Amino acid sequence: MVLSAFSQGVHFGIKGGASINKLSGKSFSEEFTFGYHAGAFVTIKLPGKFGIQPEVLFNQVNTDTATNVSAIYQFNNIDKVKLTYLSIPILLNYKITKTLDIQGGPQFGILIDQNVNLVSNGKEAFKKGDVGIIMGLQLSLSKLRVYGRYMIGLNNVNDISTAESWKNQSIQAGIGFAIF
Numbered sequence: 001m002v003l004s005a006f007s008q009g010v011h012f013g014i015k016g017g018a019s020i021n022k023l024s025g026k027s028f029s030e031e032f033t034f035g036y037h038a039g040a041f042v043t044i045k046l047p048g049k050f051g052i053q054p055e056v057l058f059n060q061v062n063t064d065t066a067t068n069v070s071a072i073y074q075f076n077n078i079d080k081v082k083l084t085y086l087s088i089p090i091l092l093n094y095k096i097t098k099t100l101d102i103q104g105g106p107q108f109g110i111l112i113d114q115n116v117n118l119v120s121n122g123k124e125a126f127k128k129g130d131v132g133i134i135m136g137l138q139l140s141l142s143k144l145r146v147y148g149r150y151m152i153g154l155n156n157v158n159d160i161s162t163a164e165s166w167k168n169q170s171i172q173a174g175i176g177f178a179i180f
Contacts, residue, residue: 009045014038015145017174021061023081025158025166028063035060037172041145043093051093053103059085061168083126084113089134089151099140107132107151109168127159130168145176 016038022031039057046052061083089107096102109130136149153168 011043011178012180013041013145013176013178015041015174015176017172019059020171021063022169023063023166024169025164027164033062035062037174041176049095053091053093055089057087059087061085083111085109085130086112091134093138101138101140103138103149104135107134125160127157130157131155132168143178145178147176148173
């Protein structure tokens with residue numbers, strides 16, 4: 001009986017979608033560029049209108065550099081940056097209606113790949129970790145999940161110098177499916 005009640009409040013699923021990303025800082029273009037995200041989630045219902053939704057996502061972050069970035073950091077004519085993060089958002093869900101949740105919480109990112117040309121004096125350009133805050137909405141229609149959210153990075157991911165702060169920003173839209 002306890003297992004049955006627990007299983008009704010826990011759902012596992014997969015999700016994916018588009019990401020519109022930007023790195024803030026004078027070395028990067030102020031425009032957003034497209035990437036993607038894909039991964040898995042677990043939704044755990046808590047008493048009342050609350051729930052917790054931890055996720056594991058692969059995030060591809062693409063951004064364009066400013067015209068002067070190669071002169072500032074001695075890169076070899078780099079005009080695009082591609083980063084891949086393993087992101088772990090831990091979201092608190094609050095049920096506004098039977099099908100609509102507002103979501104918010106921290107996201108922890110681990111850089112697993114970056115442009116190999118982004119090296120200055122033998123040092124990689126980006127820090128291996130990132131921390132951000134996510135806010136968004138999720139529509140739950142039976143097993144289907146449709147979501148949109150905004151993530152803003154809290155820490156400087158520039159690992160070359162302290163002269164300039166680089167922070168991730170992302171708008172994500174996607175769909176998910178609760179497997180069970």
